[in-house]
Amino acid sequence: MHEPLSSFLDPEELAAIELMRSRFGVDVRRTYQFWEHAVSRIVAGTVTAAGCPWDVELPWGPHVIRIEVKFSQEFTCRFRVGPRQVFKFAQPKGEGAEKGAHVIVLVGIDTENDAHSWVIPARAVRKSRSITLTSPRFRTGESRSRGIDGYRCPPTQMLPETLRASREHLHHARGHHAETRARTKAAELAAVGQLTLDLEFA
16 A cells, blocks of 8 residues: 555656755655645645644535644664564654644655555544554564554545545544533533432332
8 A cells, every 4th residue: 555756746846856865965755844745735735834733734615624644764673572664653642732633644654765654533543652553564464553554545545535534533523522512411400400310110
């Protein structure tokens, strides 16, 4: 499911990237700013202003889908069982208060300059310090992160996957809010003495 950058960049852009790398020693393919803009282009969204809690906004019907983009290079990490090529995405839901993104996009670039991506409903990601995934190129069996891997997709398929993930997130949020409203109503009734009684008859 990985794809080369040529799948979503034109020849002039690829040449400009190589020019920056060869003449200035800057590989923009390995910067988070590049991937925020690349994801924005692929999903036809807009990169948000500096300081916004999420990175990309995608107007869709009456909604604005908020997208958080996380990027990692492929690198070697040493474990007890030996070294492994991994992607590590830091603070997927932010350091402080949980961010208000609907969708989290993880993008990794491997040493062959191919891109790997995962498009995940925000509610499916626990608040954690990082997400570490073995590079799909080096897997010899089923991933331990099967929940995350179910959201893997080719980068060029980010738009339909973002829409799906957003629907899943919003559906969960509506259910959660309905449950919260019901609990609040029950507490208000109890406070004024209008308790609901479950009576059992023999």
